[in-house]
Amino acid sequence: MLSGGVAGLLVVLGVVALGGDVYAPLGDSDPGALTSYGFAVVRFVATGAGVVCGGAVAFAAFVVPSPGTDGLSADAYASVRLAGVAGLLWTLGALLAVPFSAADISGQPVGKVLAGGLLDSVDAVEEAKAWLIVAAIAAVVTGLCWCALRWRTVVAAFALTMVGLLAPVVAGHAAVGAWHDVMTNALVWHVPSASVWVGALVALLAQYRRGGSVDGAVLRRYDRLVLVCAAVVGLSGAVAGLTGARPENLGSTAYGVLLVAHAGVFAVLVVVLLFVRRRRGSSGVSRLRLLLAEAVLLGVSLGASLGLTHLVLPSFLTDPPTVHETILGYDLDAAPALLDLVAGWRFDLVLGTVAVLATAAYLAGVRSLRRRGDHWPVGRAVAWCAGWVAVLVVTSSGLGKYAPGAFSLHMVAHMTLNMLAPVLLVLGGPVTLALRVLPASGRLGPAGPREWLVALMHSRFARLLAHPAVAAPMFVGSFYVLYFSGLFGQAMQYHWGHQLMNVHFLISGYLFYWLVIGVDRPPRPLPHLVRLGMLFAVMPFHAFFGVIVMNTQTVIGETFYRYLSVPWLDDLLADQRLGGGIAWATGEIPMVIVVVALLVQWSRADEREARRKDRAGDDEFEAYNAMLADLAARRR
Incomplete structure (x- = not known):
């Protein structure tokens, strides 16, 4: 050594x-x-x-x-x-x-x-x-x-x-x-x-x-x-x-x-x-x-x-960087056409790789279940894959490439990572799938991946993050802290700051929707009425955020955008108003999907509870009849 x-x-x-x-x-x-x-x-x-x-x-x-x-x-x-x-x-x-x-x-x-x-x-x-x-x-x-x-x-x-x-x-x-x-x-x-x-x-x-x-x-x-x-x-x-x-x-x-x-x-x-x-x-x-x-x-x-x-x-000596390359790593001189947003990919080696690996691991787990004859709902697999496809598109496609240059495009990526992708991911039930696929080590065997996952899910840290008083404020409060405190402009100057924002959007959204409509059982399961109350309590804050951005008369992150100075964006304030409108409009659509999913889950839970009570009633009735038969036999 x-x-x-x-x-x-x-x-x-x-x-x-x-x-x-x-x-x-x-x-x-x-x-x-x-x-x-x-x-x-x-x-x-x-x-x-x-x-x-x-x-x-x-x-x-x-x-x-x-x-x-x-x-x-x-x-x-x-x-x-x-x-x-x-x-x-x-x-x-x-x-x-x-x-x-x-x-x-x-x-x-x-x-x-x-x-x-x-x-x-x-x-x-x-x-x-x-x-x-x-x-x-x-x-x-x-x-x-x-x-x-x-x-x-x-x-x-x-x-x-x-x-x-x-x-x-x-x-x-x-x-x-x-x-x-x-x-x-x-x-x-x-x-x-x-x-x-x-x-x-x-x-x-x-x-x-x-x-x-x-x-x-x-x-x-x-x-x-x-x-x-x-x-x-x-x-x-x-x-x-x-x-x-x-x-x-x-x-x-x-x-x-x-x-x-x-x-x-x-x-x-x-x-x-x-x-x-x-x-x-x-x-x-x-x-x-x-x-x-x-x-x-x-x-x-x-x-x-x-x-x-x-x-x-x-590369720093043979290819002196431009202003855009110094800040972003690449140039944004050309205005983005529709084809550029769709086909101009620049693969994100962090979130893009995670998206590919998470999808491959999930599909491998589903295949393992089916090989041994177990069933796994197709809808969950579709939701999981669609969620990671959304992450891949907004971080690695032309949309992700141009998002730092315009507030409106950034807001599209933000709302996708925070509102759309997490909704789909929590409906995939990855923890439930992992617990069904990973083998148990047994009472006397050494702890393995399944035991590690169970321990992490029941840890104090997981219970803290999954508490409604933590998940809900982190989900909606980060909007206001990030964009109205000057933190956004500082973070956008560094690539690692931009990446941390994306990771935060995804994690905070996943934690909130996990509590509301997640397939995986959280450390503290909430009644459906409480989940619905959490959702309705959060919805106005998203709408207010979009309205406030649309009516703000100062440019958010102005120093960053002035320094970047993309030639195809003349009016920063107009682009910001567009971004506020995108936040307001796109925030409502996922919320409607969540409400529908929650009501469906609530209805199915009530049906399961009713069937359980019916079975319990039948068992009690059969026990009562057996008791009467036994008494009659003793009298005879």
Whole structure:
């Protein structure tokens, strides 16, 4: 393990030493060797510790077999404590990365930044702010790891760790220049998968070292996890690397050469190590040696990845970005025709990929049920697929591409993600399908995906989100907070901000409609009358929102739209009024569908209750007749 870390650190330092001047091409001055090398070391230590922390909690939660989800086995607890130690180092490294990143990016010595006012420097550098957020998240994760005694706490720590690892990535060098939207989306998949792979390997080696149980079940789960992570890391890394370097710059720039070398290390890692490991057995000294070699190669790979963040993207130099490309990642100079909105696709690697995978997994579950002779309603499958098709269209088609340029098109995407797609998705009943498809581990068997899903659905966090007092305000109140507080204009300036808005729209809508018309049973089932009351309580707020937007005399997010300045949109206020009208009109149609669906469900529930009472009455009548017959027989 230590040799892998040392190898990775040497790679990072070698890139800094041989990478040449990376500051002059960006118009910055050289901050000095202390800042350059210091930031490289601090970033490697902080990122490596975060990776080990995230992978160790993933290993404890999903690899080490536990008898249930209420507690942790001894090996899982040891992995969580390893994550706690790594989390403490991650916190300290992230705090040190704040002044070093501010100095490195602004081209000033770190001592000058510390002496001249750290807060001002951090406020001017987005990546420094990201490292400050990382430090806060790492501190929380460390606390969770040191006090974790339940499986749900470990999962919460894992989720927070993934967020912390992504923060400096989405605000770093990948978020600048043309096609930065594609590169950032690819790294959203790449970083968590790589961290789980590396950290899980460290946790497995630590389990070997302390003499823990490394049986076939642990190795099989680890192998499955690594294969999935390797596939995601390879695909996402190729997309991100080629987007940043461009194929023509692979052999002529330091970034391209390092990227090719990194790909070679990854190929050796996947083709040789994984293949040989599966051929030579799952235990013994040979397996341990292969794991140690894998650790060294992964350390080198991590060092190469962080070395790439030090170098200047070749695409930024060979293809200087326009204003539109700087903000969005692509140009919006041409006015959108109907054909452009329909055929001008730009695939969203985050929500688009989720839509494809969710649809494929659902259909695979339905097929599995039918193979064993069980029935699943066709309408649910149609609703689920239609919901994800709606998500795919508004995020990846020409509509999704042009939505940031015009408030009216943005509102079409917003209302689809918040009002239409969630209605269809909750009618699909994905949790019910998963519980019918996934096998149960049994009372004595280790917890598996089915037990994990049940535990998450009954967790305090799920019960909090599914509470009407939380779901309803989050669903409708976010409209007013986002658009009337200035938050919308700030978020639209960053690709990650736009993506978070889309994710929030989808999740908040899903939670609300899950309570109202969802097929899956929520943690606190509500009577149909309460559901109808929730719906009628929310409906006016949507109408009011559209009316307020139509009558607002100031442009929402004006700074963003003025800076973007698309040539085909002259009157921002008129476009905003159109967007308000779209919000008002399109918000009512899904509500009518929901009311109809709710009334139908209510009627069917009443019919089932009436049939149950009839059966109970028949049983009581038969019991009464039997009693009379018995009394008559005794008299005779």
